[in-house]
Amino acid sequence: MTVSIIRFGGSNCDRDAERALEHLDIDARIVWHEDGLPAETTGIILPGGFSYGDYLRAGAMAARSPIMAEIREAAAEGVPVLGICNGAQVGCESGLTEGAFTTNESARFQCEHVYLRVERDDTPWTVAYDEGDVIEVPIAHGEGRYEIDDDRLMELENEDRILFRYCDETGETGPEVNPNGSKHNIAGVLGDRHTVAVLMPHPERASLPDVGPTDGQGILEGFVRVETSI
Numbered sequence: 225m226t227v228s229i230i231r232f233g234g235s236n237c238d239r240d241a242e243r244a245l246e247h248l249d250i251d252a253r254i255v256w257h258e259d260g261l262p263a264e265t266t267g268i269i270l271p272g273g274f275s276y277g278d279y280l281r282a283g284a285m286a287a288r289s290p291i292m293a294e295i296r297e298a299a300a301e302g303v304p305v306l307g308i309c310n311g312a313q314v315g316c317e318s319g320l321t322e323g324a325f326t327t328n329e330s331a332r333f334q335c336e337h338v339y340l341r342v343e344r345d346d347t348p349w350t351v352a353y354d355e356g357d358v359i360e361v362p363i364a365h366g367e368g369r370y371e372i373d374d375d376r377l378m379e380l381e382n383e384d385r386i387l388f389r390y391c392d393e394t395g396e397t398g399p400e401v402n403p404n405g406s407k408h409n410i411a412g413v414l415g416d417r418h419t420v421a422v423l424m425p426h427p428e429r430a431s432l433p434d435v436g437p438t439d440g441q442g443i444l445e446g447f448v449r450v451e452t453s454i
């Protein structure tokens with residue numbers, strides 16, 4: 225298992241992801257996007273940050289890098305892909321999954337800890353938890369409001385592709401515990417396959433015991449659980 229963490233100009237959570245994976249004994253390396261996807265890649269992280277200064281829309285420019293075509297191809301072959309925060313924005317912008325992330329309802333950058341409810345526990349990213357579990361993970365974004373048209377939203381719900389929703393400590397969701405105004409409190413969704421996921425919160429910042437809660441570890445362990453969970 226070798227996870228390639230794709231660095232774009234302006235990525236800034238690539239090293240956080242590398243350290244979190246190393247802590248879990250998962251082999252990881254940072255890959256500059258212009259260098260293309262290494263042949264030994266068996267997992268991919270699109271990390272957080274401010275790729276290309278969030279110009280146009282967050283993630284819009286990185287999504288046009290030629291490496292994204294390679295990543296789409298790898299994803300279609302079953303290579304697990306996790307987009308975190310800016311990486312989630314790149315994932316949506318490049319068609320790895322549905323919907324888009326846009327400006328927070330508050331119109332402010334928000335940096336805080338949130339609670340997430342695990343919506344299903346039969347994907348590589350959530351098999352470490354039970355459905356309904358509540359985990360604590362940080363957010364740090366200005367464009368984290370998940371938007372999608374109502375018809376596609378219904379399809380996503382019916383296809384059971386919602387992975388995480390913002391909630392309170394007890395797992396209740398609703399507008400009062402929605403930090404950015406995301407549709408249906410959505411914090412993370414699956415792509416066409418269970419092996420592709422994008423999420424706005426940062427599991428890599430909730431993985432090292434020295435710096436706070438470690439609830440995010442289970443999500444990153446998806447890279448090793450992928451072989452056993454599907």
Ligand SMILES: NC(=O)CC[C@H](N)C(=O)O
Pocket residue numbers: 237271272273274275278282308309310311364365366367368
């Ligand atoms: N932490 C991040 O990845 C931030 C994502 C993006 N730059 C935003 O502000 O929405």
